[in-house]
Amino acid sequence: MSSSLRPMDLVSQPAPYQDRYKILQKLVAHLQKVRPNPSKSTHKLAIGLEGRVAKTSASAQSYRFNMSILFRDLTKHKGDLSKIRIAQKPIVSAAKPLRENVTKATAMEKLRALLHEISVLEKNGYNMSSVSSGAAQDSVLAVHETCVRCNTKFERSNIMEKTLCRYHDSKKQFDKANRTYQYPCCGETTASTSFLRLGCKTNKHHVFKSEAVESLSEISEFIKTWKVEGEENVLALDCEMGFTSLGYEMIRLTVVDFFTSKTLFDEIIQPIGEVIDLNTQFSGVSDIDKQLSLTYHDAMEKVVSPNLINANSILIGHGLENDLNVMRIIHRSIIDTAILYSKGKYKVSLKNLAFEFLSRKIQSGEHDSSEDAIATMDVVKVKNGIPLDQKDWD
Ligand SMILES: [Zn+2]
Ligand SMILES: [Zn+2]
Structure with missing residues (x-):
């Protein structure tokens, strides 16, 4: 009764046929889950939806991403096709017409x-x-600044003198399993005994941001x-x-x-x-x-x-x-x-x-x-x- 399940033929495919086939199978299962009483053949619908995503995706990466959006939206809207958009366009034109243009006013x-x-x-x-900015005002620039990377206080006028700034370029995160703080950039923890806990990156100068x-x-x-x-x-x-x-x-x-x-x-x-x-x-x-x-x-x-x-x-x-x-x-x-x-x-x-x-x-x-x-x-x-x-x- 149901039509055979194979991806739509396309002139240029964003992903290998085998990958598309596997995703299509998953889509059928997903549709059956979110649309318990379908009015339309699930296979036909799945082939159409996957085909539309494949046609509008420029790379394998964007194809996988767009398919994940489709799965998400199908779950979110409980399979209501009038709410689904692919490549920013609704898939059911009668149910929800394209957004009307608005005037500039x-x-x-x-x-x-x-x-x-x-x-x-x-x-x-x-x-x-x-x-x-009154004339002959005294400078309000701070004499000292604090490095936003390593927290070292330094003299602002010495900023171009070579020094060693050691830092991590991501914020530490609490790791529940080990009950320690970990830096996502390199995996070091604050409990580590290696000098690398102080930072996995180095620079010859400290850096600062003044906000005043x-x-x-x-x-x-x-x-x-x-x-x-x-x-x-x-x-x-x-x-x-x-x-x-x-x-x-x-x-x-x-x-x-x-x-x-x-x-x-x-x-x-x-x-x-x-x-x-x-x-x-x-x-x-x-x-x-x-x-x-x-x-x-x-x-x-x-x-x-x-x-x-x-x-x-x-x-x-x-x-x-x-x-x-x-x-x-x-x-x-x-x-x-x-x-x-x-x-x-x-x-x-x-x-x-x-x-x-x-x-x-x-x-x-x-x-x-x-x-x-x-x-x-x-x-x-x-x-x-x-x-x-x-x-x-x-
Ligand atoms: Zn690091
Ligand atoms: Zn620094």
Whole structure:
């Protein structure tokens, strides 16, 4: 009675036939579990669903990932096919039509409703008022800083003198089985007698981050964007940062347009201080070529301008206070997905938001400010009923 079970033939297969066959068998079993009274042949349905995932997956890895999303969603919606989406498209078109386009005015109205009060921004670490920079002020830069990696206190003016900083690049985690703290980067425990417990990585310099607005403005002054007239726009942005002799500085900046999804600015940026560590493992920036990159001041001149960030911009980001502080920007119209969509005391990560609301896997290796800016923007769209793929407005 049931049709024979074999994966759909495709011109290009994302995964070997045998793998697809095995997953297809599992899918049939899963469908039988979540849909006890099926109205349609389970085999036929499984072949169709697997085929659609296979067609829309570019690699074996994404195929396996997308299949795991499908299994998850089938469980979550108890087999209700009207709620299942593959490659962001519903599979039952009659049950749930494609999201209707919205007008620009409607989108703007939705976005304005999300803007945070100034007091909320301040509470979340945003600098909302610049520091008076009176003439001949004494330096407010601390004489001593504490290394954020090894906790050593050192003289700030000596930061470029060679020393040994030994550290782990992941936070220790409590291991219940052995009742000790373990570092995921290397597996050492705090109870270890090896010197490696002090750190599996070394660097010739300590590193620090200063967060006080006064010291940040002494390195370069904050720019008030409301002094820059310009067109109304909505921009998603994200920075990558690295350690320098002056602390924690911007080394890459990406700005994406909300309505066109086009990248308007994506540049590697030379920090003001001397580079100590580009944090390549996280930042994805491995080299700053002076010929191919902009200085901090040139970059800011381009970015804070009538057609990019100006008085009439709405800025979208995740934990955007960090980005705005390294950019030295004071801006009032902010949509911060870390504030909006966190529940409880701890802020949700962009990685988790992207997985939950976009079924998208980001930051599995190096971070990419372009990918992160787009993910933040797309989370806002999905949560507010604005189609991800809408390109025409009004
Ligand atoms: Zn380690
Ligand atoms: Zn150190």
